[in-house]
Amino acid sequence: xxxxxxxxxxxxxxxxxxxxxxxxxxxxxxxxxxxxxxxxxxxxxxxxxxxxxxxxxxxxxxxxxxxxxxxxxxxxxxxxxxxxxxxxxxxxxxxxxxxxxxxxxxxxxxxxxxxxxxxxxxxxxxxxxxxxxxxxxxxxxxxxxxxxxxxxxxxxxxxxxxxxxxxxxxxxxxxxxxxxxxxxxxxxxxxxxxxxxxxxxxxxxxxxxxxxxxxxxxxxxxxxxxxxxxxxxxxxxxxxxxxxxxxxxxxxxxxxxxxxxxxxxxxxxxxxxxxxxxxxxxxxxxxxxxxxxxxxxxxxxxxxxxxxxxxxxxxxxxxxxxxxxxxxxxxxxxxxxxxxxxxxxxxxxxxxxxxxxxxxxxxxxxxxxxxxxxxxxxxxxxxxxxxxxxxxxxxxxxxxxxxxxxxxxxxxxxxxxxxxxxxxxxxxxxxxxxxxxxxxxxxxxxxxxxxxxxxxxxxxxxxxxxxxxxxxxxxxxxx
Numbered sequence: 001x002x003x004x005x006x007x008x009x010x011x012x013x014x015x016x017x018x019x020x021x022x023x024x025x026x027x028x029x030x031x032x033x034x035x036x037x038x039x040x041x042x043x044x045x046x047x048x049x050x051x052x053x054x055x056x057x058x059x060x061x062x063x064x065x066x067x068x069x070x071x072x073x074x075x076x077x078x079x080x081x082x083x084x085x086x087x088x089x090x091x092x093x094x095x096x097x098x099x100x101x102x103x104x105x106x107x108x109x110x111x112x113x114x115x116x117x118x119x120x121x122x123x124x125x126x127x128x129x130x131x132x133x134x135x136x137x138x139x140x141x142x143x144x145x146x147x148x149x150x151x152x153x154x155x156x157x158x159x160x161x162x163x164x165x166x167x168x169x170x171x172x173x174x175x176x177x178x179x180x181x182x183x184x185x186x187x188x189x190x191x192x193x194x195x196x197x198x199x200x201x202x203x204x205x206x207x208x209x210x211x212x213x214x215x216x217x218x219x220x221x222x223x224x225x226x227x228x229x230x231x232x233x234x235x236x237x238x239x240x241x242x243x244x245x246x247x248x249x250x251x252x253x254x255x256x257x258x259x260x261x262x263x264x265x266x267x268x269x270x271x272x273x274x275x276x277x278x279x280x281x282x283x284x285x286x287x288x289x290x291x292x293x294x295x296x297x298x299x300x301x302x303x304x305x306x307x308x309x310x311x312x313x314x315x316x317x318x319x320x321x322x323x324x325x326x327x328x329x330x331x332x333x334x335x336x337x338x339x340x341x342x343x344x345x346x347x348x349x350x351x352x353x354x355x356x357x358x359x360x361x362x363x364x365x366x367x368x369x370x371x372x373x374x375x376x377x378x379x380x381x382x383x384x385x386x387x388x389x390x391x392x393x394x395x396x397x398x399x400x401x402x403x404x405x406x407x408x409x410x411x412x413x414x415x416x417x418x419x420x421x422x423x424x425x426x427x428x429x430x431x432x433x434x435x436x437x438x439x440x441x442x443x444x445x446x447x448x449x450x451x452x453x454x455x456x457x458x459x460x461x462x463x464x465x466x467x468x469x470x471x472x473x474x475x476x477x478x479x
Contacts, residue, residue, distance in 0.1 A: 003029045003219075005476060006239055006256035008226045011039025011421070012462060013452035014262025015209035016469030017476075018218060019074050024477055028218035029254055030210070033225040033244040038206030039262075039421055040428055041462060043353075047408050049300035049360050050353040054428070055202040056170075056314060056344045056364070057085045057195030058462050059186065065193050067463060070470050079208050083349045085195035089342075090312040091166040092398065094320035098163050099312065102194040104130055111160070121155035125164060130191060132184035144435035147183045148176035148325045158324040165325065166316035169342060170461070172433055173292040173366045174329040182433040182459060189463070195314075200352045202462075227251055229259065229271050229449070236448040258448055258476050262469065264423050264430070265443055265455040266290075277446060284443045289434060291460065292332070293414030293426035295367035297388050300408035301359045304347045308401035313348040315398065317341055332366040336387050341365035343395060358407070363391045367414040369425050384411040429460030450475060 005021050007014040010032030022028045036042055040054035061068050061082060071077055088100040088107075098114065101107045108126050112119045128135060128150075151161045165175055171186060172178040198204050210220045223244045230238035230253065238255035261268070266285050269278060319338040322331050331340055347359030354360045375383060388411050395402045417426035430453065431437050442457040452472040454460030 001029070001254040003027045003254060003256040005029070005258045005260060006254055007031070007260040007262060007452075008239060009039070009262030009453065010034070010037040010206075010210065010220065010222070011262050011453060012041050012206065012209075012465040013454065013456070013469035013472070014260060015206055015213070016070065016074070016466050017260045017262070017450075017452045017473040018220075018469075019209045019212040019216075020070075020470055020473035021476060022213045022216035022218040023074065024473075025216075026218075026476075028213055028216075029256065030213055030218065030220045031224045031226050031239065031241050031254075032220070032222050033422065034420060035223050036203065036206070037210040037220065037222065038203055039465075040417075041202035041206045041465075043201035043203040046298070046410060047300055048355050048358060049408060050201055050203075051298040051300075051360065051410070052201045052346065052351075052353060052362065053296075053412075055198060055462065056342070056362075057190075057197055058082070059189040059195065060193035060463065061196050062193035065189060066470075067466055070466060074209070074212060076205065076208060080205050081199040082196040083199055083351070085197055085313050086348060087312060087314075088190060088195060089166050089314040089316045091163045091316050091318070093159065093162060093318040093322065096159050096163065100163070100166060102191060104191040107191065111163070115157055115160045118155055118157055118160055122160075124154045125151070126191070129184045129188040132181065132188045135184070136181050144438055145180040146176050146435055147178045147180050148174075150180050151175065151325065161325055162318055162322065165328070166318075167314075167342075168328065169294070169332075169340075169364070169366055171429070173332045175325045176329070177289075177432065177434045179433045179435045179438040182438055186461070186463070197346070197349055197351060199350065226263070229268075229273060230255070231273065231446075234274065234447055236446050258450060260450045260452050260469075260472050260476075262453045264427075264453060265451060266424050267422065273446070277444070280444055284440075287440065288437050289432040290425050291427040291429040291432040293367050293369065293417050294428050295365050295387070295414065296412045297363040297391050298408075298410045298412065299361045299363070299406055300354065301347070301361065301405045302407040303357065303405050304359045305345050305361065305399060305402070305405060306347060308399060308405060310345050310348070310399050313345055315343040315345075317343065317394070317398065333368060333371070336365075336390050339365050341391065341394075343398075363395070367426070369414045369418065372413050372415050380415075384413065387411060428454075429464075430454035430456070431459075433459050 004026040007030040414426035
């Protein structure tokens with residue numbers, strides 16, 4: 001089989017690249033090992049409920065957001081409905097409760113009302129994130145800073161810093177190793193464009209992009225795993241693949257003028273590529289840290305949580321033991337009884353994830369495989385059940401009546417993420433976005449091979465994957 005472009009992996013990066021290339025007349029083959037397209041942008045059904053795997057809210061979609069241009073180009077807005085989320089988040093830590101608005105001016109005034117002595121630092125913070133690209137351009141060539149040090153330099157009150165870092169888990173697990181530039185651009189996008197949820201779940205977007213590939217003459221093969229890349233000289237010219245989960249079946253070959261990799265870059269180390277390239281790749285991967293994973297508890301409720309007093313879309317709950325930024329990293333790997341977490345109540349918008357009178361929600365927190373590795377199947381099941389009950393208890397304290405509203409729950413760990421995405425250590429954002437990572441050159445490729453995953457230069461998250469995929473397509477189209 002011969003194609004213009006073969007896309008390895010059907011996450012948002014690969015889907016975006018494939019949709020753009022197919023729209024422009026390229027003959028595209030996309031291969032995805034899972035039974036549905038999307039990677040972390042997927043849903044699954046349990047009982048009456050559609051469970052959202054990854055999307056809490058998508059940043060931006062304002063006039064300046066590159067995703068707006070991409071979605072218009074691909075016709076996404078014609079078929080996919082984006083719902084504005086009512087507020088950014090509600091922060092709770094036992095000392096403060098604060099609802100962070102998406103509107104930056106309202107956020108500034110609300111924060112100053114609570115922390116009047118920190119007005120200068122609050123204004124400096126928003127000046128930085130709302131003008132992030134300008135600041136980055138003006139400071140080009142200067143040493144890259146981290147978020148923790150920056151907040152320490154402008155703000156004294158530790159609880160204010162924690163409130164501003166409520167959604168830190170959207171990016172990383174430690175403010176002191178998170179790139180200030182990366183964070184500023186991403187956080188600024190939430191404030192400039194607000195948060196958006198895809199009606200029906202992120203699978204709607206992924207399905208649209210997959211369908212777009214096929215409607216424009218391409219082919220999407222699900223449940224097929226790429227096992228190797230084919231070379232002609234120093235150029236990548238094709239792939240070997242087989243039905244996923246069927247190791248006993250022989251490989252199939254497909255050839256393409258260009259190959260787009262929407263899989264983890266470290267996965268290339270498992271392929272039969274030139275030794276010199278693999279040795280260099282090992283060095284490039286070794287100087288980058290792999291990002292954190294996530295644990296999620298998916299909930300189906302027998303009612304709308306509004307009926308029992310839930311009034312916010314996103315809750316960010318920091319344990320009272322987290323007194324400063326320096327406590328965050330340790331807490332993220334500590335006991336689940338005290339681990340800070342997010343709770344998203346999708347019933348606050350017309351999500352279409354549950355039938356009338358019911359609703360869906362999810363707990364999410366930072367997670368690492370080493371907290372689950374080595375357990376027997378029964379020990380693993382028991383620990384997941386224990387963790388689920390801990391979070392139910394904690395949410396019962398926040399929203400009385402929560403426990404009685406739970407009709408269904410299921411736990412996905414970092415090992416679950418690793419199994420379904422094949423990302424090393426279940427890393428949902430690819431390489432950690434540290435200052436060190438950001439200043440490194442893009443990882444070396446081979447002729448004919450293009451990177452389009454969260455592991456690429458722009459980074460992870462829904463926005464990063466979409467940008468990476470689109471830019472890979474543009475590079476191919478420009479030759």
